[in-house]
Amino acid sequence: MRLLIGLLFSFAVAAMVGLGLTQFALTRGTAFGAITIGAWTAWPKTGTSDIDPYARAAIARSGELPIGSGDGVAFFASTDDTGRPLDGRCMVTVTGTTPAARFWTLTLYDLDGRLVPNAADRYGFTSQEISRRADGTFEILLTPRARPGNWLPTGGIDRYVVVLRLYDTPVGVATRTAKDAPMPAITAGACA
Amino acid sequence: MIRWLLWLLGGLVLGGIVHLATVLLLPRTATQDAYTRLAAAAPVNGIVPLPAPTPDEALLPFMDPAFATAVCRYDLASGPLQLRVPVSQAYTSVSFYARSGVAYYAINDRAAGRRIIELDLMTTQQRAELPDDEEITAADRLIVESPTPTGLILIRTFGPEPGLMPMARRALASAQCRTQS
Numbered sequence: 001m002r003l004l005i006g007l008l009f010s011f012a013v014a015a016m017v018g019l020g021l022t023q024f025a026l027t028r029g030t031a032f033g034a035i036t037i038g039a040w041t042a043w044p045k046t047g048t049s050d051i052d053p054y055a056r057a058a059i060a061r062s063g064e065l066p067i068g069s070g071d072g073v074a075f076f077a078s079t080d081d082t083g084r085p086l087d088g089r090c091m092v093t094v095t096g097t098t099p100a101a102r103f104w105t106l107t108l109y110d111l112d113g114r115l116v117p118n119a120a121d122r123y124g125f126t127s128q129e130i131s132r133r134a135d136g137t138f139e140i141l142l143t144p145r146a147r148p149g150n151w152l153p154t155g156g157i158d159r160y161v162v163v164l165r166l167y168d169t170p171v172g173v174a175t176r177t178a179k180d181a182p183m184p185a186i187t188a189g190a191c192a
Numbered sequence: 193m194i195r196w197l198l199w200l201l202g203g204l205v206l207g208g209i210v211h212l213a214t215v216l217l218l219p220r221t222a223t224q225d226a227y228t229r230l231a232a233a234a235p236v237n238g239i240v241p242l243p244a245p246t247p248d249e250a251l252l253p254f255m256d257p258a259f260a261t262a263v264c265r266y267d268l269a270s271g272p273l274q275l276r277v278p279v280s281q282a283y284t285s286v287s288f289y290a291r292s293g294v295a296y297y298a299i300n301d302r303a304a305g306r307r308i309i310e311l312d313l314m315t316t317q318q319r320a321e322l323p324d325d326e327e328i329t330a331a332d333r334l335i336v337e338s339p340t341p342t343g344l345i346l347i348r349t350f351g352p353e354p355g356l357m358p359m360a361r362r363a364l365a366s367a368q369c370r371t372q373s
Contacts, residue, residue, distance in 0.1 A: 006199040013203025018210025025215065049296045049339070057215045059293045060222035063229050064253050065346060068287035068298025074254075102283065102302075103350070105258040113253025115245055123247075123257045128352040165256060167283060167350070168300055 026058045035175055037183045039083075040075040040164065044172045047073070064113065072101070072167035078111075078159070080188040086162065088116070088154035090191035092142040094162065096184035101169035103127045106140065108152060109161045116160055118153035125150060138184075144192055162186070219292045226252055226293045227265070227344060234265040237273065239347070239369045241361060258352075260360035264345040264369035268338060271371045272314035275345065279307055280363030283350035286311070291340040299334075311336055312372075313345070345369060 032052040033045035046055040047069040059066055067074050079085050086092055098104050107124030108116040115123040125140060130150045132138045141147045144156040154160060164183070171181045219225070229251055234240045241262045245255040255261065266273050277286055279301035286309055287298040299309065311334045314322075319337055347367050351357035 010199045010203035014206035014210050017207025021211040022214045047295045051294050053215050057218040060219035060225045063224045063226050065226045068295035070298030071285040115247045117247035126258045126352050
């Protein structure tokens, strides 16, 4: 009897720990081969045959097709530079410069990878659409209400992810620091 | 007390094994992976343009709305595949995904270096069976080896601004993906 209870206890612990870890690893993303620059994180290896088992399981589960490394690299940000989650009801600015690339796109998604709904039907910018300052830097405003300048509507949703994709770029598996890849700053401001 | 700690320890070790096993087995059992999602929309060995993603409807998560996308779902059982993609004015890329969604090869218009990206896709075995002389005449063609007999090819053209999206979609229309006879 004691043996049976012990076994059941062990199996319960195993199931909880095992499945919990798997769920956690697949939804939160893993640190293998990640490049983190400021609030941005990219997994360039996920776009190659060298993809790790965790990323492999994660894409099988989400149905995503990761961007191939011969095509470009995608940087994800779900927080501002201080680590606060991005809130669609607040004013968020993305300012600065981007790493060398033929062009880039910046897009807003909800946490499941769907485009953020908004009345303007505008989901992102490309590097050729935005207006820049005289020194070549830019400022993109993410707010629920319309703003002059490079404005992207957040539709007032709770949480979202900003994805900056660099195409035809030297940034990749060999990139380590912000010196190789100067990413724009993400700053949160006042909330509505 | 010690006995319970031992049972707990055993449970933790077993939990680690369960964790590794589920991570490794999950790709085989996934029912919502990209290949399955596209199977209904895309015929085998032909090209279909994918509808532009919207907040309500997108065939795949995290699609880039600045691109026009077409997909060729391939099956190499009946022979190697020939891919012909004329490049658009802005940017064109071709990405190859194995059955599991692993991106094993990608090339863009600049790397291809000409107005048309031309590729032969085959399995390792089909490549080995190529007659020697044919391989020489095929030297100026790019040969890509697929790790799995089935998979996906994503052809994407860039629309630098919304007004240029129709042009990007038109550029996709003349792409070809078919088995060699």
